[in-house]
Amino acid sequence: MLRADQVLADAASLDAYAHDDAEWAPFEPPLAVVLAEREEDVSAVVRLAAASGLRVVPRGAGTGLSGGANAMARSIVLSLERMTRILEVNAAERYAEVEAGVINDTLREAVAEQGLWYPPDPASYRISTIGGNVATNAGGICCVKYGVTRDYVLGLRVVLADGDVVSLGRRTAKGVTGYDLTALMVGSEGTLGIVTEVTLRLLPLGGREDRAIVGSFGSLTAAGVAVAEITAAGIVPSALEIIDRTCIEAVDAWQGLGLPHGADTMLLARVDEVGAAGDELAASVARIMTEAGAMSVEQAADAADADRLFLARRLAYPALERLGPVLTEDICVPRGRVPEMLARIQATAAANDVVIANIAHAGDGNLHPLIIAPEGDDDAKARAKLAFDRIVDDCRELGGTVTGEHGVGLLKVPGARAELGDRVIELHRAIKHALDPLGILNPGKAYPA
Structure with a gap:
């Protein structure tokens, strides 16, 4: 049996649990929020929903960026945040x-x-x-x-x-x-x-020696060329991340990390091979960055310096949120097409008169253009949505996929429909019907229903 404190129905709680961190994904207030503490709680809520014709929206910490945990009409949000053993x-x-x-x-x-x-x-x-x-x-x-x-x-x-x-x-x-x-x-x-x-x-845990190499580039596209060349050389870094000027300045203004300014884009690479092999690999990465046109290439002085630079990459999204609502992309293209995709993103920003900041897991082609629209500016929001859709289309034209790690949720349903095609969507529906014939589990998410 659920205790009274595990069921929330007040307006403030319903609002807080109605959506994840995806800007602009639709949602409706749930009928209730249940804070499960045991597997039996989850099972009981699902049985109740199945018997009552309700929907169940599972939720963790609510940090998703695609609307995958957004509530819908006649739904119960089922939070597993208390199941922490x-x-x-x-x-x-x-x-x-x-x-x-x-x-x-x-x-x-x-x-x-x-x-x-x-x-x-x-x-x-x-x-x-x-x-x-x-x-x-x-x-x-x-x-x-x-x-x-x-x-x-x-x-x-x-x-x-x-x-x-x-x-x-x-x-x-x-x-x-x-x-x-x-x-x-x-x-x-x-x-x-x-x-x-x-x-x-x-x-x-052991057996790795981290070395961080930082290249400063005059353009986003030049950094993308370096990514493609590192991949073509057969090098597999333990991390290869892009962060552009907009992100660098936003993070530094917020956290004061002492990041290098003046460059348009930073390419952060890490290799973790041990000993001479690691030294040789780091030197190869630095050489490729230089040949690709880097303005400067430096190796982090120590582990703390490397962690500081990579912290900037991790903090980019919340730093940009301080500037206004952020519409987050999550496309993935073949690594050799990263330069062209980055150039298309910049062209899309200019064509739609929107600010697009760029961060990326560039080593696997997973790009996160972050489209910023000022609060309350409906025209800017409309232009941002056009840019979002253009980026998705360009990604598919280059042989990519519309989501690399954030999920389809609600934001990527149109893109998923175009990518998957009718026959594959039928397969998804067949699997969904076999496991959830009443359609109560998070309907409308993950694929075009």
Whole structure:
């Protein structure tokens, strides 16, 4: 039985839980918010919704950027933020079992105490939950070398649309029994089942020596050329990130990190090979940046200096939010097309008279143009939406995908429809109907319904 303090129905709570961090994605106030504390709570709410013709919108920390956790008519928002237990860390087998509400950084700190490492590190790693990361298959700064959330999920506990609970996956290093339903759930945005527990593969913490190389460029496109050349050379950095002048100045004005000014774009690279191999790789990255036209190339003086520069990348989004509502893109193009896509983004900004700041997981082609519109300026908002749609179309023209890690949610439904095509959408609908025949689990998200 749910306690009274687990059910919220006051106006302030309904407003607070009605949407995630996606600017401009539609939402409606939910009928109620339920703060689940156990798997049994989740199951009970789903059973109630199924019997009453209601919808269930699962929610973690609400840090999503696509509207994937936005409430809709006749919905219950089911928050898993109180399910925060780390159930097991098995150092010998290198896995951890956690509840869905565990914060990413909390897990990273807990496993580090046992000499282990959980690599996926979205920019929101200090505030986003593991369940939310699973729902969107979140990536992060180090995913260019170490992979995204799906690469680390061994198993799941999932509440199905009828309230039943199933265990998917395994704890072993290998396993191919049956269809890979675990991978199917990762990235499904709560539309096929509600994840309550996750078993995650871990790596050894040691065995890496970080070196950060920072290139300052006179243009965004030139930095993109350096990205393409680093990729073409067969180098796999542990991080390769772009941050442009707008972001640099916004972060420095907010946090006073002492970032270098004067450059149009910074390209931040990290390599983590040990010893002479790492030195050689860092030198190769620096040489490629110089040949691509960097105004200056420097290696971070020490680990603290490197962390300061990469902190600027992580803080870019909240820093820009201080300037006005931000419409966040999340496109991914082939790495060799990064320069052209960046040039198209700049052309789109000019054509629509909008400010577009650029940050990117450039090493895997995942770009995050951030379109800023002043508060209350409806004309600017309309132009920003046109720019958003143009960027999505350009991404697809260059062989890309409309979302790399934020999910389809509500913002990317039109783009997903164009990318997937009618026959593939039919497959999605068939899977959805098989697992959720009443359509109660987060309907309208993840794919064009």
